[in-house]
Amino acid sequence: xxxxxxxLAAAITVAASAAYIVVxxxxxxxxKAGVLSTPFGEGATAHVVxxxxxIAFLVVALVVATVVVTNAFTLVTATRLRDIALRRxxxxxxxxxxxRILREGARLSLAASGVGLLVGAAGVVGLTIAAAAHREPGxxxxxxxxxxxSIVLPLIALQGCVVLAAWRGSAAxxxxxxATALGAAIVTESGGDGDxxxxxxxxxxxxxxxxxxxxxxLGGALTPLAAFVGVAGGTVLAAGILASATGILPRFLRLIxxxxxxxxxxxxxxxxxxxxxxxxxxxxxxxxxxxSIVTMFAVASASTNLSLRLMYAGTPLEDSATSVIDDVLGxxxxxxxxxxxxxxxxxxxxxxxxxxxxxxxxxxxxxLGQSRRHAVISVVLETVVICATATLAGLLLxxxxxxxxxxxxxxxxxxxxxxxxxxxxxxxAVLAAGTLLVAVASAVMPVRFVMTDSPIRAFxxx
Amino acid sequence: xxxxxxxPADGSSTLRPSPSVVAxxxxxxxxxxxxxxxxxxxxxxxxxxxxxxxxxxxxxSGSGKSTMMHLLAGxxxxxxxxxxxxxxxxxxxxxxxxxxLRHERMGFVFQSFNLLxxxxxxxxxxxxxxxxxxxxxRDDVWERELIARLDIGRVLHRRPHELSGGQQQxxxxxxxxxxxxxxxxxxxxxxxxxxxxxxIVLRLLSELVVDSGCxxxxxxxxxxxxxxxxxxxxxxxxxxxxxxxxANATDISALMLADAHDHSDASLRTx
Ligand SMILES: Nc1ncnc2c1ncn2[C@@H]1O[C@H](COP(=O)(O)OP(=O)(O)OP(=O)(O)O)[C@@H](O)[C@H]1O
Ligand SMILES: [Mg+2]
Numbered sequence: 001x002x003x004x005x006x007x008l009a010a011a012i013t014v015a016a017s018a019a020y021i022v023v024x025x026x027x028x029x030x031x032k033a034g035v036l037s038t039p040f041g042e043g044a045t046a047h048v049v050x051x052x053x054x055i056a057f058l059v060v061a062l063v064v065a066t067v068v069v070t071n072a073f074t075l076v077t078a079t080r081l082r083d084i085a086l087r088r089x090x091x092x093x094x095x096x097x098x099x100r101i102l103r104e105g106a107r108l109s110l111a112a113s114g115v116g117l118l119v120g121a122a123g124v125v126g127l128t129i130a131a132a133a134h135r136e137p138g139x140x141x142x143x144x145x146x147x148x149x150s151i152v153l154p155l156i157a158l159q160g161c162v163v164l165a166a167w168r169g170s171a172a173x174x175x176x177x178x179a180t181a182l183g184a185a186i187v188t189e190s191g192g193d194g195d196x197x198x199x200x201x202x203x204x205x206x207x208x209x210x211x212x213x214x215x216x217x218l219g220g221a222l223t224p225l226a227a228f229v230g231v232a233g234g235t236v237l238a239a240g241i242l243a244s245a246t247g248i249l250p251r252f253l254r255l256i257x258x259x260x261x262x263x264x265x266x267x268x269x270x271x272x273x274x275x276x277x278x279x280x281x282x283x284x285x286x287x288x289x290x291x292s293i294v295t296m297f298a299v300a301s302a303s304t305n306l307s308l309r310l311m312y313a314g315t316p317l318e319d320s321a322t323s324v325i326d327d328v329l330g331x332x333x334x335x336x337x338x339x340x341x342x343x344x345x346x347x348x349x350x351x352x353x354x355x356x357x358x359x360x361x362x363x364x365x366x367x368l369g370q371s372r373r374h375a376v377i378s379v380v381l382e383t384v385v386i387c388a389t390a391t392l393a394g395l396l397l398x399x400x401x402x403x404x405x406x407x408x409x410x411x412x413x414x415x416x417x418x419x420x421x422x423x424x425x426x427x428x429a430v431l432a433a434g435t436l437l438v439a440v441a442s443a444v445m446p447v448r449f450v451m452t453d454s455p456i457r458a459f460x461x462x
Numbered sequence: 463x464x465x466x467x468x469x470p471a472d473g474s475s476t477l478r479p480s481p482s483v484v485a486x487x488x489x490x491x492x493x494x495x496x497x498x499x500x501x502x503x504x505x506x507x508x509x510x511x512x513x514x515x516x517x518x519x520x521x522x523s524g525s526g527k528s529t530m531m532h533l534l535a536g537x538x539x540x541x542x543x544x545x546x547x548x549x550x551x552x553x554x555x556x557x558x559x560x561x562x563l564r565h566e567r568m569g570f571v572f573q574s575f576n577l578l579x580x581x582x583x584x585x586x587x588x589x590x591x592x593x594x595x596x597x598x599x600r601d602d603v604w605e606r607e608l609i610a611r612l613d614i615g616r617v618l619h620r621r622p623h624e625l626s627g628g629q630q631q632x633x634x635x636x637x638x639x640x641x642x643x644x645x646x647x648x649x650x651x652x653x654x655x656x657x658x659x660x661x662i663v664l665r666l667l668s669e670l671v672v673d674s675g676c677x678x679x680x681x682x683x684x685x686x687x688x689x690x691x692x693x694x695x696x697x698x699x700x701x702x703x704x705x706x707x708x709a710n711a712t713d714i715s716a717l718m719l720a721d722a723h724d725h726s727d728a729s730l731r732t733x
Contacts, residue, residue, distance in 0.1 A: 267592040275580030364576035367537065368637075369565025370593040371558045456537050458576055459528060459649045 006076035009349035018116025068346030073169025105166025202244035209237025220411030230408035250277035269381035283350035286343035287390035295398025355446035366455035490543035505700035518688035521697035565594035569638030628659035
């Protein structure tokens with residue numbers, strides 16, 4: 001049940017990512033062909049910008065998909081630990097067991113990608129028809145305008161990411177002690193405690209990223225070329241954060257969880273949140289990535305707008321200077337929305353499956369005197385804290401990167417050499433509402449589970 | 463208002479004719495499923511359980527021991543008959559009430575321990591305090607005594623996966639007794655322990671029962687475990703087929719074997 005839920009989550013994520021890839025490549029192909037109205041104008045620069053943007057969005061989507069699928073496979077593996085331990089007791093090696101999961105991941109990936117490809121193609125057909133309506137009569141739309149053969153590359157990359165995710169998600173197999181098949185104690189994965197340490201490589205990446213970002217802020221006051229340093233710094237920092245997420249996010253989670261009272265159902269929620277830090281962190285990570293991208297673009301544009309407005313205040317240029325950026329944000333918005341959607345699906349499934357996986361624990365607490373109502377409150381609080389943590393982390397990271405980006409590009413153009421940071425209130429409102437929505441949606445399945453599951457299962461032998 | 467019935471200050475009520483009885487089952491029947499596939503797991507049991515007394519429920523697999531225990535603890539509802547717990551008819555209680563009753567008046571020991579993996583041993587012992595609607599106050603002196611007698615002082619800051627089965631079960635017993643419950647339910651508490659460790663755990667449990675004055679309902683297959691009890695109820699096919707006072711392991715084995723023979727004879731005759 002849990003295992004099939006985990007596979008379903010992985011399949012949905014892969015399918016959505018494949019569809020995203022189709023929409024992304026074809027969308028940018030259309031823009032390049034000058035079919036869609038583009039704010040980038042003509043010329044080589046526009047193509048370069050488009051190319052960089054599309055690769056960036058591809059990478060982000062692949063990272064999010066990998067995170068979500070890894071978590072799905074962690075859950076699948078966790079539910080099977082006892083079976084795996086039994087097979088290992090009977091002589092199977094950890095390698096064979098992991099290969100089995102890898103094969104399963106590869107098969108699932110191919111099938112789901114096929115589905116996603118079809119869905120994405122349907123979306124592109126819609127897009128093309130809409131675009132054709134804008135064209136002048138007589139200007140036919142060539143198939144090569146829409147279908148970019150290079151789409152094969154990101155699709156292959158997606159398969160690679162899924163196999164990587166299956167490999168990392170099945171890491172618990174190695175620690176599945178054949179002896180656990182003999183015992184009857186609750187079988188849990190060791191909590192990924194090893195992951196909680198932040199490795200030196202990650203530290204190096206984080207430090208380098210921060211230094212480069214600092215340089216780009218300073219350099220931005222002199223020349224727009226500082227933007228290249230900024231992009232490099234942002235990329236390195238992002239890599240560092242990805243590498244250390246299971247170390248950083250749990251700390252942040254604990255910090256946020258402090259707002260919970262120390263008594264009653266909230267105390268239980270606190271304890272559970274601390275229980276599987278790596279898994280919880282990965283559940284939150286995808287949301288954090290999505291939110292930080294949204295915030296980065298929003299803060300960059302708001303800060304730019306504010307600074308330009310201040311610079312051109314009173315002149316006729318005041319309004320036209322800002323509209324270009326708003327148009328770019330339109331295209332980016334659609335892509336980001338898809339990423340956030342995948343992340344939300346990932347979070348909802350990990351929360352739901354995590355609750356099922358802890359079904360026995362929840363049953364034991366109910367036997368020991370927790371009422372059903374309080375069990376429900378605990379589960380909802382857990383979900384809300386995870387969502388809030390993910391969103392806040394994304395907001396902070398995105399705001400910093402967004403402002404650094406704006407500063408590195410624009411700082412030197414301003415008379416006072418410093419972009420004024422601005423966080424749009426509407427963004428914060430949308431994010432708060434979105435967090436609440438995702439939290440509530442994610443809580444539906446766990447709550448239903450707690451409402452219907454019997455506490456008697458705590459007495460079961462295994 | 464003189465004719466308002468006063469709230470019983472000592473927790474007793476008219477429903478509790480004998481204050482020493484902590485749990486009572488009257489004509490209890492539990493049927494699972496319906497029609498042809500219906501199983502009468504408990505087929506009419508009347509029994510009472512007293513404070514300061516350990517009662518072992520023994521019987522072959524499938525005889526309804528666990529089902530009976532769940533019914534007595536208010537975790538399951540009888541198809542007919544009544545269960546009275548700590549002086550209250552549980553049929554009248556809501557889920558919240560039952561939870562509060564379990565929280566304040568009952569303790570539980572499981573076959574598979576059910577310690578929460580993320581908490582240390584001490585946190586596990588104290589976990590129930592924060593589970594109820596009301597925060598339970600802690601009796602530090604009693605907690606220290608429990609820890610000393612169960613000999614778990616040195617492992618209090620370890621996580622469950624760093625403990626042996628016997629240690630885990632002793633932690634679970636401390637958790638079950640920390641609030642001085644009126645009755646403790648234990649379903650095969652020695653099922654995952656070796657003979658010697660199981661014996662130690664059972665001895666500690668029976669000593670603590672006498673000292674804290676609670677009742678224990680112990681479901682077990684193990685004649686040695688049952689021999690620690692003050693009373694043995696033997697079940698078969700959902701009915702009480704024999705009741706013994708304090709008995710030694712040999713007598714209980716004999717009883718269980720006789721039972722098993724009857725059973726296998728019966729099943730041999732069927733085809
Ligand atoms: N939830 C249920 N649904 C259907 N049948 C059940 C359920 N629980 C128990 N039974 C049936 O009721 C009967 C008694 O089960 P119970 O678990 O009480 O036996 P037991 O004496 O505890 O056995 P064991 O020693 O093996 O634990 C069995 O035939 C069992 O199959
Ligand atoms: Mg049983």
